Amino acid sequence: MSVYVDDAVFAWRGQRWAHLMADTLDELHAFAARLGLPRRAFQDKTSGAHYDVPAPLREQAIALGAIAISRHRDRALMRAVIARAKAQGRGESP
Incomplete structure (x- = not known):
């Protein structure tokens, strides 16, 4: 099982943001908790179950073992x- 973090390319509130995703929701929530992200930050949308993380936290996620993936x-x-x-996000099994 793996946790992934994409490039921090989305600008919002003066920062660049990335998406934290995982092979399973349990793994995603556990990893987000290790990063100090509150469960209320979870975005369970049909566009994709994920947590948004600012660029500095993206680097911390990589240091904790998240796999950096690039859209390019x-x-x-x-x-x-x-x-x-x-x-x-649709409630389907992986």
Whole structure:
């Protein structure tokens, strides 16, 4: 099982943000808790189950073992991770 964090490319509130996603929701929530993210920050949407993390926290996630994925270099893996996150957001099993 793995946790992934994409490139911090989304600008919001003066920061760059990334998405934290995982193979399973249990793993995602456990990892987010290790980062100090509150459960209320979880975004359970049909666009994909994830947590938004600012760029500095993205670096901490990588240091804790999250796999850094790039929308530019890891396209096939990125598509698979997003598809899994969307299924999780719809309440489907991975």
